[in-house]
Amino acid sequence: MTSRETVILVPGLLCDDDVWTHQSAALGAHYDVIVPDLTRHDSLGGMAAHILDTAPARFSIVGHSMGGRVALEVFRLAPERVARLALLDTGVHPAGAEELPKRQAMLDISAGQGMTALADAWLPPMVRPGLLDTDPALRATLYAMIERMTPAIHRQQITALVNRLDAAPLLAQIHCPTLVGVGEFDLWSPPDQHVPIADAIAGARLVVFKGAGHMAPMETPEAVSAALREWMAS
Numbered sequence: 001m002t003s004r005e006t007v008i009l010v011p012g013l014l015c016d017d018d019v020w021t022h023q024s025a026a027l028g029a030h031y032d033v034i035v036p037d038l039t040r041h042d043s044l045g046g047m048a049a050h051i052l053d054t055a056p057a058r059f060s061i062v063g064h065s066m067g068g069r070v071a072l073e074v075f076r077l078a079p080e081r082v083a084r085l086a087l088l089d090t091g092v093h094p095a096g097a098e099e100l101p102k103r104q105a106m107l108d109i110s111a112g113q114g115m116t117a118l119a120d121a122w123l124p125p126m127v128r129p130g131l132l133d134t135d136p137a138l139r140a141t142l143y144a145m146i147e148r149m150t151p152a153i154h155r156q157q158i159t160a161l162v163n164r165l166d167a168a169p170l171l172a173q174i175h176c177p178t179l180v181g182v183g184e185f186d187l188w189s190p191p192d193q194h195v196p197i198a199d200a201i202a203g204a205r206l207v208v209f210k211g212a213g214h215m216a217p218m219e220t221p222e223a224v225s226a227a228l229r230e231w232m233a234s
Contacts, residue, residue, distance in 0.1 A: 005083070006032045006056050007232060008228070012065025013090075013157050015124075018145045019064060022221030034059075036064065039149070044164055050071035052081070057083040057196035060232060061105065062179075065189070065219055066157065072167045075174065086231055087180040089214050091189050092167035093196055103158050110151040118154070119146040128185045128213040138218060167174055171200035177234040178204040181227055184213030184217065204233070 007027055009020040015206040017024065017035040024033045034055065041047045047070045051061075063071030075082050089133050090094025095103075110118040123142055124132060132139045137198045180198040182191045198206035207227045 004030070004032050005232070006034060006059040006090060007228075008034045008036065008051060008059055008061040008068030009035060010051070010063040010070050011038065011062065012063075012144050013065045013161065014149045016145055016148065016155060017047055017066075017139055019215070019217050023062075023217055023219075023225050026225035027228060027232065031060075033042075038067070038157070039153045039172050042159045044070050044073045044160050047160065048077055052078055055081070057081060058083050060086075060227060062086040062088065063090060064088045065116075065214065066092055066161060068165065069161070069164055072170055074221070076167075076170055076208060079173065084177045084179075086181065087194075087197065088179075088181045089183055089186050089189050089216055090197075091170065091193055094164055094166045095162045098099070100162060103162060107136060107151075110154045115147045115149055115151070115154075115199060116143065122146070125187050126214045128183070128211060131137060131213065133205055134230060135169055141218070142215070161190065167221070168200070171197060172202075174201045175199065175203075177231060179207065179227060179231040181203050181207045181216065181224065182212055183209050183216040185212065187212045188214045 009023060011019045018034055028034050038047045041050060051074055060075055061071045068087040075085060077119050106122055109121050174191050178201045180194050182194045194206060198204040209216045209220045209223045217224045
């Protein structure tokens with residue numbers, strides 16, 4: 001009996017397996033799906049090492065937002081183990097001076113007012129404009145996910161992000177089938193940011209998810225799942 005391929009779905013900042021509900025179901029019919037827990041580490045390298053410690057010898061990996069940066073760290077540490085790579089709503093640049101005050105402002109909210117207050121401030125620009133008002137089910141799912149996290153987890157993950165390496169030099173080393181995807185209305189990591197990423201990876205496919213913001217796997221789940229099914233078949 002032939003064993004099934006494994007696909008690892010890596011969540012982003014303050015996210016868990018709820019981000020991947022649709023994709024886990026869509027891919028789980030044909031592949032073994034793993035969603036790692038990134039709540040115990042304060043570096044991208046530590047998160048990547050945790051994934052490698054629990055993964056099979058070879059796998060495909062999808063990263064969303066912070067998870068995309070973790071997926072790149074996985075590739076940096078063990079390129080021979082990565083069969084395919086998908087990077088969604090993410091970036092490769094190191095933290096700039098303008099990013100740090102924005103991150104600190106969010107940390108101040110979670111530490112001082114709690115996770116629901118953080119969700120109030122952080123989530124609206126993370127999705128397509130107006131979506132939280134028109135999709136109460138998605139709003140409830142997003143809020144519940146953030147509220148499962150803690151200020152300590154938030155601080156750990158922000159520490160990991162602000163100390164990240166410049167991943168741009170790594171892109172030319174990637175030769176496995178690669179998908180680069182982004183929401184059409186992603187304000188945090190816009191489509192223009194993904195064009196040079198895809199251009200730097202040999203044979204990469206760039207997909208823009210129409211009608212989605214930064215949380216594309218949840219906002220346009222069918223389109224993201226379809227792109228990942230095609231990528232896994234490559």
